[in-house]
Amino acid sequence: MKLRKIPLASLICILVALLAGCSKSADSSAPASAAGTRIKLGFLVKQPEEPWFQFEWKGAEKAGAQYGFDVVKLGTQDGEKVVTALDNLAAQGAKGFVICTPDVRLGPAIVTKARQNGLKFITVDDQFVGAGGKFMTDVPYLGMSASKIGESVGAALYAEMQKRQWPAAETGACVVTFEELDTARNRTDGAVAALKAAGFPTDHIFKTPQKTTDVPGSFDAANILLTQHPGIKHWLICALNDTGVLGAVRATEGRGFTADNVIGIGINGTDCIDELRKPKPTGFYGSMLVSAPGEGFKTAELLYHWVKDGTPPPLDTRTTGIFITRENFEQVLRKEGIIE
Numbered sequence: 535m536k537l538r539k540i541p542l543a544s545l546i547c548i549l550v551a552l553l554a555g556c557s558k559s560a561d562s563s564a565p566a567s568a569a570g571t572r573i574k575l576g577f578l579v580k581q582p583e584e585p586w587f588q589f590e591w592k593g594a595e596k597a598g599a600q601y602g603f604d605v606v607k608l609g610t611q612d613g614e615k616v617v618t619a620l621d622n623l624a625a626q627g628a629k630g631f632v633i634c635t636p637d638v639r640l641g642p643a644i645v646t647k648a649r650q651n652g653l654k655f656i657t658v659d660d661q662f663v664g665a666g667g668k669f670m671t672d673v674p675y676l677g678m679s680a681s682k683i684g685e686s687v688g689a690a691l692y693a694e695m696q697k698r699q700w701p702a703a704e705t706g707a708c709v710v711t712f713e714e715l716d717t718a719r720n721r722t723d724g725a726v727a728a729l730k731a732a733g734f735p736t737d738h739i740f741k742t743p744q745k746t747t748d749v750p751g752s753f754d755a756a757n758i759l760l761t762q763h764p765g766i767k768h769w770l771i772c773a774l775n776d777t778g779v780l781g782a783v784r785a786t787e788g789r790g791f792t793a794d795n796v797i798g799i800g801i802n803g804t805d806c807i808d809e810l811r812k813p814k815p816t817g818f819y820g821s822m823l824v825s826a827p828g829e830g831f832k833t834a835e836l837l838y839h840w841v842k843d844g845t846p847p848p849l850d851t852r853t854t855g856i857f858i859t860r861e862n863f864e865q866v867l868r869k870e871g872i873i874e
């Protein structure tokens with residue numbers, strides 16, 4: 535395109551935009567606060583449709599409102615989207631980002647891309663895995679104590695089964711797994727370990743892998759299992775999160791099971807609110823609530839201090855869970871700032 539063909543008004547706009555871009559890149563070498571500009575931080579999540587991640591965003595925005603920085607919320611469902619997001623963030627003058635990566639094996643590539651763009655960052659929920667399959671422990675991470683929370687799920691399942699006096703011989707544990715993700719595997723392994731430790735028969739613990747971490751994925755995984763074990767009269771259900779348990783509960787319902795013969799306990803506590811509010815109880819009995827707004831707030835706050843004052847965040851922070859059921863969930867979720 536020849537320059538003289540561009541209308542003067544457009545040309546002025548382009549020049550203004552270019553100059554604005556130049557002044558931004560000049561700013562990026564100076565401390566953001568000294569330049570008097572508001573700090574901008576990205577918050578990238580792998581599954582923006584999941585309430586868990588929406589609540590993390592909410593927590594990050596609360597930190598932004600408290601400290602006076604802007605949060606750019608981005609759904610990055612694959613590696614390409616992450617790369618584009620990081621380039622865009624840098625172009626917008628952002629100084630850093632929090633990320634729950636769509637694939638932990640993207641870790642080394644994200645580290646490189648962040649460095650190229652001069653962005654500081656903290657990982658949340660899913661810890662980066664580097665060469666040789668080892669956790670990248672030099673990258674700041676905040677996430678749940680996965681094994682411990684999984685163990686609490688297993689213990690709670692067993693306690694509720696005993697309360698209902700279900701004979702172990704007629705009861706099966708449906709464990710929907712997603713073993714390629716470490717935090718997921720640690721949670722379901724923890725649940726299995728606690729069931730075994732409590733005395734639940736090992737040969738009645740059935741694992742079934744979900745191909746995708748959504749309701750259809752766990753629904754399909756559970757359906758396969760239910761077909762394989764037609765003799766089981768009562769089911770205990772666990773998975774990596776609420777969504778995993780919800781899909782499996784839907785599968786049991788398809789085969790005539792109800793709240794009377796299914797005990798499902800999820801993890802997150804954010805993705806089961808509608809389920810627990812249903813007037814009639816379902817097989818989804820409860821969840822280990824971890825504070826999503828708390829994790830969003832904390833990671834954004836740590837990143838802000840790092841960018842603003844140069845204080846690096848701790849490399850590894852773990853959070854714990856609270857057991858919620860239909861009995862106490864409204865009260866606990868209100869206290870945690872998850873519902874009004």
Ligand code: FCA
Nearest residue numbers: 586634659660717775802
């Ligand atoms: C993983 C899961 C989410 C949530 C988070 C803490 O990323 O996919 O549902 O449990 O860990």
